[in-house]
Amino acid sequence: MTAEKSSDTDSQEPPALREDASAWLEQHGDALYGYARARAGTRELAEDLVQETLLAALQSRERFASRSSVRTWLFSILRHKIVDLYRRGGAGRQLAGRGEMLASQNSEQVFFTGDGFWRNAPSSWKTAEEALLDDEFWSVLEGCLGDLPRSLAQVFMLRELEQIDVEELCKILGLTPGNLRIRLHRARLLLRDCLERRWFGSRSDEAPRTP
Amino acid sequence: MSWPGQLLKILTLHCEEASVLASRELDEPLGLAERLAVRGHTLVCRSCRRFRRQLQFLRAALNRRDAAPEENGPGHDALSPEARARIERALMQASRDHGDDSPS
Numbered sequence: 098m099t100a101e102k103s104s105d106t107d108s109q110e111p112p113a114l115r116e117d118a119s120a121w122l123e124q125h126g127d128a129l130y131g132y133a134r135a136r137a138g139t140r141e142l143a144e145d146l147v148q149e150t151l152l153a154a155l156q157s158r159e160r161f162a163s164r165s166s167v168r169t170w171l172f173s174i175l176r177h178k179i180v181d182l183y184r185r186g187g188a189g190r191q192l193a194g195r196g197e198m199l200a201s202q203n204s205e206q207v208f209f210t211g212d213g214f215w216r217n218a219p220s221s222w223k224t225a226e227e228a229l230l231d232d233e234f235w236s237v238l239e240g241c242l243g244d245l246p247r248s249l250a251q252v253f254m255l256r257e258l259e260q261i262d263v264e265e266l267c268k269i270l271g272l273t274p275g276n277l278r279i280r281l282h283r284a285r286l287l288l289r290d291c292l293e294r295r296w297f298g299s300r301s302d303e304a305p306r307t308p
Numbered sequence: 309m310s311w312p313g314q315l316l317k318i319l320t321l322h323c324e325e326a327s328v329l330a331s332r333e334l335d336e337p338l339g340l341a342e343r344l345a346v347r348g349h350t351l352v353c354r355s356c357r358r359f360r361r362q363l364q365f366l367r368a369a370l371n372r373r374d375a376a377p378e379e380n381g382p383g384h385d386a387l388s389p390e391a392r393a394r395i396e397r398a399l400m401q402a403s404r405d406h407g408d409d410s411p412s
Contacts, residue, residue, distance in 0.1 A: 118399040126392060131385040135373055144391040151395060152402050205324065213322025218355035225365050229372060238369065256335065257370045263335045282331040289362050 118155050125171050126151075132172065136179050136258055146182075150175040180259060183251050184269060204283045208290070219289070222297045234296060241291035245284060252277060253284035321349045323356050330360040334367060 129150060133143035153174050154161070161170050210216055228234040245253065252270065255261050261269065267277050321329075329346040332338060338346070350357040387395070 118403055119396065122392065122395055122399065126395070127386040130387045130391075134385065140388075144387065144395070147387065147391075148395045148398055151399055155399060155402050209324040209327075213324035215323050215355050219358040219362060221358060222362055222365065225362075229369060235373070238373070257367065258373070278328070278332055278335070281335060282328050285331050285334075285363055285366065286327065288366060289359065292362075292366070 117158065118151060121151055121154060121167065121171060125168050128168070129171060129175055133175060133179070136254070137182075146175060146178055149178055153178070176259060180255060180261070180269065183255050204286055208286050220293060220298060222293075224297065228296065237296045238292065241288050241295065244291065245287060249280050249284040249287065252280045253288070256281060319348075321345045323349075323353060326350065326353065326356045327359055330356065330363055334363060 126147060129147045130143055133146040133150075134140065137143040137146060150171060154171055157174075161167075165173075208216060222228075242250065242254070252266065252272075255266055255269070256263070263274065263277055266272070267274055270277070272280070326346055326349040329338060329342055330350075332342075333346065346360070350360055
């Protein structure tokens, strides 16, 4: 790798540009990658996002008038890339939302009776705090996020992970507030149910797991 | 909604509506009647009390997800040397192209 790198370094490059970009990668690459990795389903997609972010930064370098720190600026570019990706519906199966859960139209009827009572009452999540410390729980959560129907995963991820407020989210996605509320509610019903089935359900009634 | 209407809503809230409010309160401030309705309902309904708490747990978990390693093993949260080299090359290529219009 180092040999390749040095052979790439020919004298025609404007040194300032190259040094900037390399320094960004060097100093912020891992942080950008970590952020992207928590949002993109695969390592490859996260790496692509980092690359696209740095390339975009290189191009719009003149417009960065050190109003903010370089890191803040790079992260704002990355965030835009991620929001864009979700808005476009994600690249194949790489984002959350493979849609393997039931179709979203009828989730209320799945969870509630006609007169508005729970069909299956939520059980007690006794081990909630411990779950956060358990690697296995995190992969169950990933699985549940991945199984959300695409249209619900999109709004849910933008809301919870990018923490975009509902007003802005309506604008970005072209949804009415009512429609957005319904989608967020459905996403949460499905996710909660998924976690209960795949994680808490098997743990609330039984004795604590033995290692 | 009129006050009698709001009062009626507080008193007759069903679990489904309560779950909508428990979701909505994570996104936007609720009106007084809605706050009272969800609070009153969860006071007497164990299922909805759990549901509401679990939604809050879900949010807390997702906030921590950034910090949580998703896979074991070192280097998961860092760029691999291969990816780093690939990105470095792409950046060099781009800065070379980008520099074309300014004679050196």
